[in-house]
Amino acid sequence: MQQELPASALQPVGRYQVNNAQNLELITSAAHVGFSFEGREAKVVASASYAGAHSYFQYELDGEYQKRVRISGLNDTVVITAPSAGKHTVWVYKTTEAHTGPLVIQKVVGANVKPLIRPNAPLIEFIGNSITCGAAADPSEVPCGTGEYHDQHNAYQAYGPRVARAVKANFILSSVSGYGAYRNWNNNGPTLPEVYEKIDLQGKTTQRWDFAKFTPAIVSIALGTNDFSDGDGKTPRLPFDSARFVNAYVGFVKDVKSKYPKAQIALMSSSMMNGPRKQTLENCLTAVKKQIDTAYPSAKPVALHFFKPMQASGCTGHPSVAEHGVMAAELEPFFKSLL
Numbered sequence: 001m002q003q004e005l006p007a008s009a010l011q012p013v014g015r016y017q018v019n020n021a022q023n024l025e026l027i028t029s030a031a032h033v034g035f036s037f038e039g040r041e042a043k044v045v046a047s048a049s050y051a052g053a054h055s056y057f058q059y060e061l062d063g064e065y066q067k068r069v070r071i072s073g074l075n076d077t078v079v080i081t082a083p084s085a086g087k088h089t090v091w092v093y094k095t096t097e098a099h100t101g102p103l104v105i106q107k108v109v110g111a112n113v114k115p116l117i118r119p120n121a122p123l124i125e126f127i128g129n130s131i132t133c134g135a136a137a138d139p140s141e142v143p144c145g146t147g148e149y150h151d152q153h154n155a156y157q158a159y160g161p162r163v164a165r166a167v168k169a170n171f172i173l174s175s176v177s178g179y180g181a182y183r184n185w186n187n188n189g190p191t192l193p194e195v196y197e198k199i200d201l202q203g204k205t206t207q208r209w210d211f212a213k214f215t216p217a218i219v220s221i222a223l224g225t226n227d228f229s230d231g232d233g234k235t236p237r238l239p240f241d242s243a244r245f246v247n248a249y250v251g252f253v254k255d256v257k258s259k260y261p262k263a264q265i266a267l268m269s270s271s272m273m274n275g276p277r278k279q280t281l282e283n284c285l286t287a288v289k290k291q292i293d294t295a296y297p298s299a300k301p302v303a304l305h306f307f308k309p310m311q312a313s314g315c316t317g318h319p320s321v322a323e324h325g326v327m328a329a330e331l332e333p334f335f336k337s338l339l
Contacts, residue, residue: 005035005113007105013118014172015098015199015209023047025102026057026094027200029133029173030155034091034116035108042110044078044092046071049101054148056095057103058156062088068095068141068154071103089116093161096150097133097177098200122217122339123170125263126160127192127256129226130177131272134158136315137324144315149177152314157321160220162328167335172214176201180226182248186235192223193252211259218338219256222268223249224281240277242284249288257296264300264338265292271307271319271327282306305334 007024014031018024024033035042048055054072058065061082069078082088094103126132136144138154155161155173164171178185179192190203198205227245231237253265267285269278289302308330314320319327 002109002111003113005108005110005115007033007107010035010105010108010115011117013170013214014094015174015201017199017207019104024105026105027098027102028094029097029153029175030093030095030158030161030171031103031173032091032093033105034089034118035110035113036087036089036116037108037110037113038087039082039085039111041079041081042088042090042108042113044080044108045106046076046078047074047104047106048072048076049104050074053101055101055103056150056153058093058095058154060089060091060093065156068138068156075106087112091116093156095134095155096153097135097155097175099176099202100150100153102200118170121168121170123172123214124160124164124218124220124335125214125216125260126171126173126175126220126222127196128160128173128175128220128222128268129179129192130175131225131270131319132158132160132173132175132222133177134321134324135177136318137321139315140321154321157324159319159324159327159331162324163331163335166328166332167339169217169335169339172216174201178226179223181223181252182241182244183227185226185229186232191248193248193255196252196255216260216263218264218266218335219260220266220268221253221256222270223252224284225270225272228270228273228277228281240280242280246284246287246291249284250291253288253292253302254295257292257299261299264303266303266305266334266338269306271310271323272312272317274309278309303334303338305331
């Protein structure tokens with residue numbers, strides 16, 4: 001017998017809210033929900049943020065990744081088909097990032113459909129920019145330079161979710177394309193530290209995120225690529241300021257520590273940077289670590305990981321899905337040691 005599971009009964013991981021219509025809005029990249037059903041198929045009724053918009057989700061069926069699905073307009077139904085009868089599990093992940101609008105889940109329809117709860121495991125929060133979002137990584141359906149910016153997003157295959165799955169940890173992503181520690185790629189802000197407390201990581205939003213909902217064991221922060229960038233060539237851009245970068249970064253780490261006092265802080269460099277800029281960023285992150293370790297002598301020391309440089313081959317110079325796999329493999333022993 002077919003049953004309807006309202007989206008408000010699901011147990012999301014990542015930033016989310018239940019809206020006035022009692023639908024579930026998955027807000028951040030790779031925010032996810034799970035459900036089980038019996039038989040051969042279940043239906044997910046979902047929508048983009050407004051009538052003309054589209055979004056994407058990705059899903060696993062019985063622990064195996066399936067594909068990316070486009071969600072169009074205010075009412076779209078995705079049929080998930082299992083190869084055999086019996087009981088099945090599904091995890092649905094938002095593919096796109098917060099600033100392209102929420103992925104709205106209205107309900108799940110199927111036989112004996114029930115919400116799943118994430119297995120009990122340490123949680124890693126990945127804070128960062130477009131790289132952390134998995135932006136511009138996947139032109140498999142919409143070629144680079146065509147469609148809209150979020151058409152090449154692939155949050156499920158970004159380095160953070162991949163390394164979390166490899167080390168059997170849960171994960172949330174708090175990342176925004178183009179944002180930096182003290183300035184963004186083509187403007188002076190609001191920066192990631194300035195929007196971190198907003199539920200959707202956007203400057204104009206007044207609603208705050210409730211940090212009590214999740215308690216990460218590790219907070220991974222990867223900022224700097226955009227602070228160092230030359231901008232869009234239109235907006236005036238001053239040379240990179242190491243002192244401002246370090247001060248802003250230290251302030252942000254202190255803010256994160258105020259929310260998660262027991263979390264291990266891990267700072268990442270950028271896989272997209274080479275040469276003198278790469279060295280300067282690593283020097284800055286070492287300075288941030290020194291200041292934080294001095295300020296919190298009884299806490300776990302800040303961990304650092306400096307990426308091996310790569311010639312990124314995704315869209316607009318970003319890492320591709322395959323290159324995110326390389327980054328995740330490089331990070332796996334680092335996170336294993338922290339856990």
